[in-house]
Amino acid sequence: MRKISTLLPLLAAIATGWAAPAWAELRIQITKGASEAVPIAVVPFGWEARGAEPPVDVAAVIAADLASSGRFAPMERKDMIGRPTQPEQVRLEDWRLLKTDVVVIGRVLPAESGRYELQFHVFDVYRNQPLMAYSLKAPADNLRGGAHRVADMIFERLTGIPGVFTTRIAYVTVEKSGDNSTYRLVVADADGANAVEIAESAEPLMSPAWSPDGRRLAYVSFEKKASAIYVQELRTGQRRIISSHPGINGAPAWSPDGQQMAVALSREEGNLDIYVITLDSNEMRRITRNPAIDTEPTWAPDGSALYFTSDRSGGPQTYYVRLDSENARRVTFEGSYNARPRVSPDGRSLAVVHNDRGNYRVALVDIRRGTVQVLSDGRQDESPDFAPNGSMIIYATRDAGRGVLAAVSTDGRVQQRIAATEGEVREPVWSPYSR
């Protein structure tokens, strides 16, 4: 694995959450924020640890995270009156004049073995009272991760929803050079920083999938001139092939317990069907047996059933099949195309690729009621994936002829555009919570 970017320069424009561009860096831009975004001031943290310069501007990371959710509008530093770092220095009546609802202050102290201690306090300006006071330790090489964790805690305290700022995303990039293309599988922090190349090939890479423990990625690679499914350990870079049958090997999906992989295989008969592979024994079980194209399996959260795409009724629709039966039942009935399902963490909805009057868009299907709510507004939107807190969906789209990523909140109120500084980006998948 090669680290593509190392340090990021300090963030200047906190409110828009921009990160400085570097090779294959992702740049996140809020294109639609919640209209009632909470004004918040995240005061630069005091630095009392070793070294003259902090390696990370902790307050900037926290503010950018909160801004990226679309629910908070951080104050610019030039508008701040004073830079308190400890609670006794805070005069809430002054902050009230600036019309900010919440003030966050903190400082970074040295801890044992080169680690850092982050202390922070959160105040409710209008109720004139402290909301949170907390201290956490960050490892010597990951102060930035500590800042993300602080952002998670503040986000959860203020919204009731767990934050996803310490999670990661994996995605595929394609760079063309004349007739040749280079495909890469990349992992980055959820805010686009620390992009690391996981795999690279002159042949297509596709369908990345995170293991439930966040330590491995499964993906499809055509490097042997035919599709095969690989599982790669992120820490070591070691990988093994878990499926390379004749024909198509595609659409890997990890079971919630990480022990099994649902896949789509065509094998010698040339007909695409769903199978489940037990990873440590390589035993395989066939789940669908149908002349239609059956593919894109995804697991129900309790691991007892799969949702998948099938065109057995004419066009691609989403079906549900319990693993102990072979009877699949159709789940989507609105529209001529509802493919590539992903289940929400609470198991109640599906994100699908839906054909909306000729446009391919991301839609949310209420599983019980069957209703479809279109969430995105592009023409070639695809590959939706839920954040582990269920509140955002990341997906791939096109902007000015280029493949880019986007994210939308499940209530539709917040939209982000996420572009790579070079090449095309596609197939984003959101990691589970970090452990």
Added chain:
Amino acid sequence: MSMHRLVLILLAAMVAAGCASRDTQPDAGSVFDEEDMGAETQRAPGEGGFEEGELGTRPEETGEMPARLLEETIIYFDFDSSSVRPSYSEALAAHAAYLAENSGMRVRLEGHTDERGSREYNIGLGERRSQAVRRALMLQGVGATQISTVSYGEERPAVTGSDEEAWEMNRRVEIVYLR
């Protein structure tokens, strides 16, 4: 008797050529089979002109066609379809004849789709197209072991772009001769 039979064969061929095809061209294939060639050699010159106009020139007759037809290695498809268009009958017949005569030669049929819709489903669609071309070749005498298929779905477009022109050029099967 032979003329009567000739007309019947001719009528069957006309009907076959006019029928919309699904995935394969079994009737069109029979136009080029040995029985028909036998009938052709028996016909009188006056009747042959009419027949040739309907069926088009066949490689066996002119001798110069095979090379041109063998250069036609890309089969294009309609949106959401894996039916091989009738216009490819001649080219497919030429490839089939060549492969049937050279049983050591192998081809890989590479199936593709346009960019619309989800990627893994498109892998399935691309494979369906490859399989349709494979069946067409096998029906004309090519051995199963001479043909392999692969699908790239939308992953290897021939033309970049998000308009009808680009999409048309990407819905295809490429016939690749292997060493």
